[in-house]
Amino acid sequence: MTVLDTEPAVLDTAPPAAVCTVLEQQRHGRPVGRDRYTISEVAGCTGLSVHTLRWYERIGLMPHVDRSHTGQRRYTDRDLDWLDLVGRLRLTGMPVADMVRYARLVREGEHTLAERERLLTAHREDVRSRIAELRSTLEVLDYKIDIYADARRRAEAAEGA
Amino acid sequence: MTVLDTEPAVLDTAPPAAVCTVLEQQRHGRPVGRDRYTISEVAGCTGLSVHTLRWYERIGLMPHVDRSHTGQRRYTDRDLDWLDLVGRLRLTGMPVADMVRYARLVREGEHTLAERERLLTAHREDVRSRIAELRSTLEVLDYKIDIYADARRRAEAAEGA
């Protein structure tokens, strides 16, 4: 209705450039130009199990998946984009409850834009501080591994002498 | 007995410079110059609960804690150093089972040095690749947050006009 008419899709999915990159490499790539995938195809290309995919839907983490005339799930490219985003958020440690909240906000439409932005921004801060934390531990690890390596070298030298 | 007589302690604990830095800031610092701490003091300075401290001991993650004449735990500075290391490994996502394995290797003595080095080195690789993963997700997050921020700015501009 207002400012977003031109690009409505891009807000609830991963950026085009990043579509199915990380996850896709885990297994087979996304079958091209089909836009209707069975649950096992999606499992294959995302690395998630079919159980997990159904469970994501049950808890409200999927934005309503299409069905075939016999009631089987048919995932679209947009669903895969969404799963790509979900996979990234999960990999960066966002709790499932928060992802569900985000999914709900997307479903509720445009008036939740600000809150979605806040949610992602908060998570970004979280990720940043975790990177810092990991880096500081990396130093400790380097220090200890150095000591072990030193001990090993000295032991090897003594043995050789 | 062999090459390690001079520095036996430093191998099973955190480096001196890093002693109780991260964890210490979470609560009160380590009481100075005492070397005998009650379980609640340790809980206070590590941020772990007393339940968790006892549980760590039960599962073999603590290298045998001293007791007072009435049977109460008395932690030493070395125990705190160990807990500092454990805390770092935990923060970097090492499974408790692996930490227990590491603790067992330390208990078993010097002939496990090589395996301990391998274990830590493997974990370091793990941490490094997780940092890379987090960074790549950070880019996606930046991208999406930019889009939300753009939408917000445009909405605000439209409203102001």
Place this chain on the structure above:
DNA sequence: CGCTTGCCTGGAGTGCACTCGAACTCTCTA
């Protein structure tokens, strides 16, 4: 026609890392 394969549902089970409860002992202060 029967068999296999793939999918469906709702609910129960699993593994991890704690977290808590019940019942008890010990020490210290009023």
Place this chain on the structure above:
DNA sequence: TAGAGAGTTCGAGTGCACTCCAGGCAAGCG
């Protein structure tokens, strides 16, 4: 001497994120 407060053990409970199971349906093949 009574009660509070901190400690003890062992076993059970919790929350999260899956993971699996039983029982059933629909399509394709020999």
